[in-house]
Amino acid sequence: DIYDVKVLNANGIGTISDAMEGIQWAIYHAKEYNIRILNLSLAAASTDSWQTDPLCAAVRSAAAAGLTVVVAAGNFGKNALGQESFGTISAPGNDPSVITVGSSNSKDSISRGDDTVNGFSSRGPTRSGWINSQGVRQVDNLLKPDLVAPGNALIGAASTRANSSSPTWNTLASTYYSALVTSTGITPVYRETQMELSGTSIAAPVVSGAVALMLQANPGLTPPLVKAMLQYSAQPIPGANLLQQGAGLLNVEGAVRLARAVRTDVASAVESGSLRAGDHLLAVGRTLPSPVSTINGQTFNWSRIAYVGGNQVVSGEALFTKFQPVWDPRLLWARGAVQRYTVSYWSGIGVAADTFPRRIVASNASGQMLVTPGVVQGTALPGSSSLIGRTGLFLPTATLAGWLAAGSGATLTQGLVLSEGLVLSEGLVLSEGLVLSEGLVLSEGLVLSEGLVLSEGLVLSEAGQTGVSFSNDTSLLGEP
Numbered sequence: 001d002i003y004d005v006k007v008l009n010a011n012g013i014g015t016i017s018d019a020m021e022g023i024q025w026a027i028y029h030a031k032e033y034n035i036r037i038l039n040l041s042l043a044a045a046s047t048d049s050w051q052t053d054p055l056c057a058a059v060r061s062a063a064a065a066g067l068t069v070v071v072a073a074g075n076f077g078k079n080a081l082g083q084e085s086f087g088t089i090s091a092p093g094n095d096p097s098v099i100t101v102g103s104s105n106s107k108d109s110i111s112r113g114d115d116t117v118n119g120f121s122s123r124g125p126t127r128s129g130w131i132n133s134q135g136v137r138q139v140d141n142l143l144k145p146d147l148v149a150p151g152n153a154l155i156g157a158a159s160t161r162a163n164s165s166s167p168t169w170n171t172l173a174s175t176y177y178s179a180l181v182t183s184t185g186i187t188p189v190y191r192e193t194q195m196e197l198s199g200t201s202i203a204a205p206v207v208s209g210a211v212a213l214m215l216q217a218n219p220g221l222t223p224p225l226v227k228a229m230l231q232y233s234a235q236p237i238p239g240a241n242l243l244q245q246g247a248g249l250l251n252v253e254g255a256v257r258l259a260r261a262v263r264t265d266v267a268s269a270v271e272s273g274s275l276r277a278g279d280h281l282l283a284v285g286r287t288l289p290s291p292v293s294t295i296n297g298q299t300f301n302w303s304r305i306a307y308v309g310g311n312q313v314v315s316g317e318a319l320f321t322k323f324q325p326v327w328d329p330r331l332l333w334a335r336g337a338v339q340r341y342t343v344s345y346w347s348g349i350g351v352a353a354d355t356f357p358r359r360i361v362a363s364n365a366s367g368q369m370l371v372t373p374g375v376v377q378g379t380a381l382p383g384s385s386s387l388i389g390r391t392g393l394f395l396p397t398a399t400l401a402g403w404l405a406a407g408s409g410a411t412l413t414q415g416l417v418l419s420e421g422l423v424l425s426e427g428l429v430l431s432e433g434l435v436l437s438e439g440l441v442l443s444e445g446l447v448l449s450e451g452l453v454l455s456e457g458l459v460l461s462e463a464g465q466t467g468v469s470f471s472n473d474t475s476l477l478g479e480p
Contacts, residue, residue: 003035008042010171016044016054023058027065031355036215038067039208040098041201043074043090043122049130049140051337056095061360063097064330064341066267068215068223070208071095072200073102073145074122084119086243087127089144094126096310096334099211099227100144103151103203104237104249110296115237117244118152121145121200124243125311125393142310142334143242143393146227147234149210149250151203155184158195167193210252217256220264225327228306228319229258233293235300236398242382243393247305248401254293254302261286262320270328277415278372279323288317291405303401305378308371310334313381315404316411318374325369332362333370340365369415378409 007022008014019042026038040059050056059069074090093100102121107114124144132138158181160167167188168174173181173195180195181188188194211226221229231247233254263283269275282288291302304315308326310333318324326333330341339362346356381403385392403409 001033003029003033012172014042019044020054020058023055023062026067027062027357027360030062030065030067030357032352036066036068036219037208037211038062038069039205040069040071040092041204043072043093043200045076046091046094047128048091049128049138050091050095050126050142050334052130053091053094053128055092059092059095060097060332060341060362061357063223064332064360065343065357066223066271066329068211068226069098070204070211071098071100072204073100075103075120075199075201077121077123078119084123086123087125088122089124089126090122091128093122093144094128094140094142096142097223097329097332099207099230100146100246101151101200101204101207102145102148102245103198103200104148104245105152106150108153112235112249112295112298112300115249117148117237117240118198120198121148121151121203121244124246140310140334143246143307143313145246146307147207147231147246147248147250148237148244149203149206151200151206152198153183153196154198154202154206155186155194155196158193160190160193164190169193172197207250210250210255213252213256214259218259218262218264220266220268221259221262222267222270222327223329225262225266226259228308228327229255231306232302232304232315232319233258233291234303234305235293236303236396236401238398239396240398241390241394241396242400245397247303247307248397251293251295251302253295254289254291257289257293258320261288266323266327270330275323277323277325277369280321281323282321288320301401301405303397304404305397305401308333311379313378313400314371314375315378315409316374316376318372318376322372322374324371324375326371331365331368331370338365338368338370339363340368371412372415373412375412375415376404376409377412378404380410381408 005022005025007018026035029035044055046053062069071093073093074088076088077085079085092098103118105116105118126140126142126144129137129139158173159170162168167190184194184196186194214226215221233251234248235251236248237245261283262281291304293300306314306319308314325331332339341360341362343357344359345354346358382395382400383391385394387394
């Protein structure tokens with residue numbers, strides 16, 4: 001089943017408050033309607049840190065409530081001069097709890113070997129941030145996107161209305177008829193009209209569909225475990241780096257096969273507190289699948305990469321043979337911040353227990369194990385970041401994947417534990433001396449939505465609406 005929660009108008013423009021209310025609706029009705037996936041094909045520019053941005057706070061609440069949130073990375077990978085722009089991930093794709101999806105280009109072929117990352121696809125790292133007590137701006141610098149998926153000139157249904165002899169096309173199709181309708185080569189037939197679109201907003205639903213297949217194969221997966229499986233099984237696109245493609249190109253075959261290997265009661269066991277760090281995670285009689293996929297006669301290795309902690313790269317079979325505390329959707333780790341979320345529900349006569357969320361509140365977690373012994377730490381392998389040297393954040397994903405496959409990286413013997421607020425290893429850090437595009441600045445301090453209690457404990461009320469629009473011309477027509 002698909003529920004269409006419409007928050008944008010025919011021109012693709014909407015308000016932050018409408019988007020917030022749409023997310024709130026999905027959270028409230030998730031258990032009632034068995035909603036497992038929340039796809040957000042929208043992006044808002046924001047300089048606020050993920051910890052304070054209102055859209056980020058909303059999607060974190062959704063993830064804590066058990067929804068796998070898939071978000072478009074944004075279409076700001078090129079500046080006005082057509083130059084590549086790093087640091088252009090939009091909100092809420094800059095939140096560590098969501099699966100942030102960039103766009104790949106299949107080059108109009110059935111071969112995966114010639115796929116590339118679209119130039120319009122927003123690049124990482126996240127450049128949202130905050131002002132510290134000394135008045136200095138601190139930047140989140142989280143690794144994003146998480147992966148890429150096909151998002152160039154995809155053909156789908158084109159909504160039309162009126163009569164069969166003279167149908168009225170939707171706004172995009174009527175405005176760019178020759179580019180989006182005629183270019184498909186498909187004769188328009190009323191009630192069966194089709195068009196093509198490009199953008200990370202088109203790539204995100206491809207990943208959401210993959211997640212649906214994973215949850216069909218194993219309904220017990222948690223949102224962070226789903227993300228790790230998607231990344232681990234992804235196919236690195238040659239030449240593209242960690243900030244352009246994340247772990248690589250979506251591999252549905254591998255992700256579903258990996259999902260089937262894990263026990264089907266993970267989510268319920270996590271919620272009940274019966275699953276502990278290091279507990280056996282594989283289903284009875286199952287072994288981990290070989291990290292190789294063959295699609296359309298072409299065989300390739302998986303990336304074996306997963307992001308944790310916002311800027312840490314991990315690998316190894318222990319990620320899926322042992323329960324990792326970070327697979328609990330109520331635990332969020334991003335660099336030095338570790339938060340635990342508590343979901344409370346409405347109760348009363350005629351109200352189903354544990355069904356309708358009332359509050360989702362965050363508190364700092366201390367003395368918390370994050371990953372267990374046996375996990376391979378690959379964060380140090382890329383080295384310091386250099387765009388020219390193609391190291392650190394700019395290292396090709398395929399190179400890092402090859403090193404991990406060859407046995408590089410340090411196997412943790414004691415795991416990673418957060419103790420008394422200790423700031424953990426900084427992981428992959430981008431030099432602050434590099435000037436990155438900050439994107440558009442969204443008006444600060446808006447009080448939004450309608451009574452939704454967010455993770456920071458802020459109660460948002462219906463008080464203001466600001467229209468936000470973006471030019472997506474660079475992604476609308478796709479790339480050759």
